[in-house]
């Protein structure tokens with residue numbers, strides 16, 4: 566069961582099947598950015614604190630800087646590119662000032678996607694507690710998520 | 716080198732391991748991946764005891780009706796660990812094996828008199844949580860052993876958990892305390908000594924009718940906090956005393 570026995574990693578990335586020859590311990594963040602060319606997933610801290618690297622694995626938010634490639638094997642991975650650009654949350658973040666420099670935005674939006682429809686303000690705060698933003702002071706982000714449903 | 720054939724490092728949710736890996740402080744190179752061992756994720760009642768698989772994530776603990784009913788203070792502790800991304804990957808076994816004195820689930824398991832179930836080459840052994848840690852970041856786990864589960868007998872009394880950190884989420888604890896209030900009180904405190912402290916003298920005094928003020932004085936004798944980047948020893952002492960009073964009070968939140 567040693568990890569070296571795994572020679573490739575396959576998963577469904579934004580609806581498309583991927584089979585990659587990467588080291589099983591490579592960070593999922595680097596696999597996405599370097600091997601898949603999807604740079605929407607950002608690196609902030611590289612230590613699980615900021616949430617900029619958030620992606621969904623089987624619909625569940627995780628910090629891709631702390632996930633070995635091997636743990637993505639056999640899963641469905643969703644990155645910000647998977648939302649297609651016209652998602653209600655993406656539009657709301659633009660309209661309501663939820664994004665300023667934008668570094669935290671992909672992670673914020675994916676964490677918000679995982680909250681499902683019409684989360685309460687409390688649920689939004691809990692669900693986004695692992696996502697840091699240096700620019701907005703958060704209230705514009707919370708407002709964007711709440712307004713995305715109207 | 717012979718060391719190349721040394722023991723494999725167990726890998727669970729990687730929320731501690733990958734912080735070390737990303738910072739180059741992880742020296743080991745051979746890992747044993749546990750993440751797919753779903754059998755180690757089971758939460759069930761076995762022979763009257765609550766049995767929690769080592770791979771149960773903090774999210775699993777928060778959502779488990781059994782944990783919420785039997786060990787609500789564990790669900791409370793899990794919900795204060797990191798943000799959701801950390802809760803979705805970090806495991807109970809990882810929190811315990813990582814052996815940080817600030818681990819938030821440690822005082823809960825200590826106060827609950829949990830049993831750690833270890834499995835090595837063919838043999839299983841059960842270790843009381845109070846004998847699991849032998850010093851700062853040191854445990855009785857042998858290199859070839861895995862933590863497979865935790866067993867917790869039914870608990871009588873009100874369970875309380877409180878963590879004092881710098882922010883609501885994502886904060887490493889400055890002081891973390893679990894209390895079972897009732898006829899035979901049980902008290903455990905984290906982040907105030909090299910390992911989690913089970914305050915047996917304070918418990919005995921309270922069971923014999925000591926006042927809260929006496930209990931606070933005794934508890935401060937049982938801990939050994941230090942100054943570090945997160946806090947000072949004096950602040951931790953004051954917080955510890957305040958937390959005890961609050962968690963022993965009949966109707967505290």
Ligand SMILES: Cc1cc2nc3c(=O)[nH]c(=O)nc-3n(C[C@H](O)[C@H](O)[C@H](O)COP(=O)(O)OP(=O)(O)OC[C@H]3O[C@@H](n4cnc5c(N)ncnc54)[C@H](O)[C@@H]3O)c2cc1C
Nearest residue numbers: 613727728729730731732797805806808809810812819862
């Ligand atoms: C941003 C951030 C915030 C955090 N916040 C908190 C917090 O508030 N409170 C807190 O207590 N912790 C916190 N942590 C630490 C960490 O998330 C927890 O300790 C978590 O429970 C570790 O579990 P894991 O499965 O990720 O462990 P891993 O990283 O996979 O492993 C940790 C250690 O345990 C060993 N191990 C894991 N499972 C087993 C097993 N079954 N048997 C034997 N050994 C095993 C590993 O070999 C390794 O040494 C935080 C971490 C980060 C990155």
Ligand code: FES
Nearest residue numbers: 609610611616630
């Ligand atoms: S880059 Fe992953 S949490 Fe900050």
Ligand code: FES
Nearest residue numbers: 665666698699700
């Ligand atoms: S918009 Fe800049 S960090 Fe959030």
